[in-house]
Amino acid sequence: MRVRSLPLPERFVDHFADRGIRELYPPQVAAVEAGVCDGANVVAAVPTASGKTFIAQSALLTADGPGLYVCPLRALAREKYESFAALPGVDVAISTGDFEASGEELAGHDVVVATSEKVDSAIRNGAEWVDDLACVVVDEVHLLGAERRGPTLEVTLATLRRRSPSIQVVALSATVDNPAEIADWLDATLVESEWRPVDLRTGVCVGREVTFDDGRTRRVSVGDSETGSGTTSEDATEEGPDATEITAALVVDAVAEGGQCLAFVRSRAEAAGLAERLAEDRLAERMGIEPAAAAVGDEVADIDGTVTGQELADRLRAGVAFHHAGLRAGHRAAVETAFREREIACICATPTLAAGVNVPARRVVVRDQKRYTGSSMEWLPTLEVHQMCGRAGRPGLDPHGEAVLVGEDSTREELVERYVEGNPEAVESKLADPASLRTHVLSAVATGFAETEAEILDVLDGTFYARETGAGGLADAVAVAVDDLVDAGMVRRRGDAESYRIVATAVGETTSKQYVRPETGSRIVDGLRTAAGMERATTLTVFEVICDTPDMQDTYLGNRERAEMYRFARKNAARLTTGMGEADDFEGWLESVKTARILAEWIGGATVEELVEAYRIGPGDLDSRVERAEWLLSAAEALADTIGVSVPAVTRARSRI
């Protein structure tokens, strides 16, 4: 099927032709046959890089009115925004938490790109443009099964469909076990395909030997860079080379053939460690990219003076990089584009990269397949490993992609069973989680969509959860949620016990509009009241309050720091809203104190470099804490306003941050 045969205006056909897109891929044909261009609901469960963006564009460009593109990551939103903006004569806007340029008027655009939370928040704040939508595309819809964010996605989608019953829904999903259930929920036609533009071979490496799923094998030479006389390593160990050495060998092997590599490991420290090890292998030299790599290194070195940043710059000069959430956005973007431009040979990453922006490589090596969960090691979900492996193979550049799982004799079978031949998990709704339910029940009440428990259930009736288990399954849980919200002072029952209406209190309304969770709203209100009665409520006091909420990411408190942090809390007891014995989760509270302390020092003029050294956090961690603090402080200000309490330190903290 040809692009020209689609019901698209000439200028789009030309635009795609300029990019070499004239013929449709098989999954795209299937989507068109299912009716994406005719306003039909479609769920496409297809591998990454098999042309999902084109399916989305066909739907939005043929829809009879404005469209919305919902995706889970800011970086992804920006990527999609750019690909829509490149289309001739399409007026596109972007709306994410960090992007100010969107302006107040989101109405009147052909396409709006936004994160799911942003859409949810827009609905809560009474945005009217959502009612005019003709089409909504949901990217990575399998995130429905995610702990916190899944419920937001399903409730948002249910609300959109409730408000515009004729809206076209197109959902794009990774390959999962139950795509038919998702399609059934959305009254959509399912398009399922394993087709990829580049062949993917998946293999397991034990010792020096890789065995691929198509029966091929390949031997890699381990450790040839350090041992001059072949026999030295033989007698030293009977077990053979360790996983890191094998991983390094697999990387070198791929690079020797001119292919780039992605290596996935468990933790940040190990990503940096593997990069350090690989720097010995002179990869930049082997690929002939030394000048470009050096230039990227210099560029990154200028971002900041943190140890992490300088270490990354050094690795880049050697043609390798590490990548994890402790890096700042600028670091990450530099690494990603350098890799895409073939200016570096390898990225050693934590699982961040698996679900992020488009970074394909010839070979993907998954060194670690287990994750530490606090008490034990657990196998990574098949879906996650498949997403890592799916990054292998660049269309048009690589003859085929290779994904290699590093294992041992004892794990070989399990790896094959679980990841090579195994199916990914089914997507299951997490809406029944009490905390999520409280949030969305409050939202339904505060926006005025529901005034009784029956109406709340009606709103939730359109969710994936309801389709799976029946809305009746939620009745008890909703009743509990309402009781909890009444106790927390977020909603009130008005009228007699027989026929009452549920309405949001002023605090509940502000909480919902500020997009903080009910628990956060209550904690801030309590905190503000105690702070108002304190002799010396300082900015540290305010930081302690906002950091002691579930909306602030907590900061890891090492065993070593604990004693010192305890002393700090004791010394500053007069400026904290929680007494030393009062916290019901003392450990958790002490972590909040650490975050608060970092923020206090930050507005006191401490530099990123100092804070990163002193508190053993990555520069990216600091950035994200500061950003959250800005948001939570503004929520605190709004809440102080609604309860009529004045805490000058809030405004002071907010202006200084």
Next chain:
DNA sequence: ATTGAAGAGTAAATGTTTCGTAAAA
């Protein structure tokens, strides 16, 4: 012979991925 440094080997302690959200004459 004593001291100190360096290294090897072992037992105990320690470490943990990620992402999004507000809004004003």
Next chain:
DNA sequence: CATTTACTCTTCAAT
């Protein structure tokens, strides 16, 4: 669970 740290014990060289 795997890696790092803390500690013990050994070896060897220099005084």
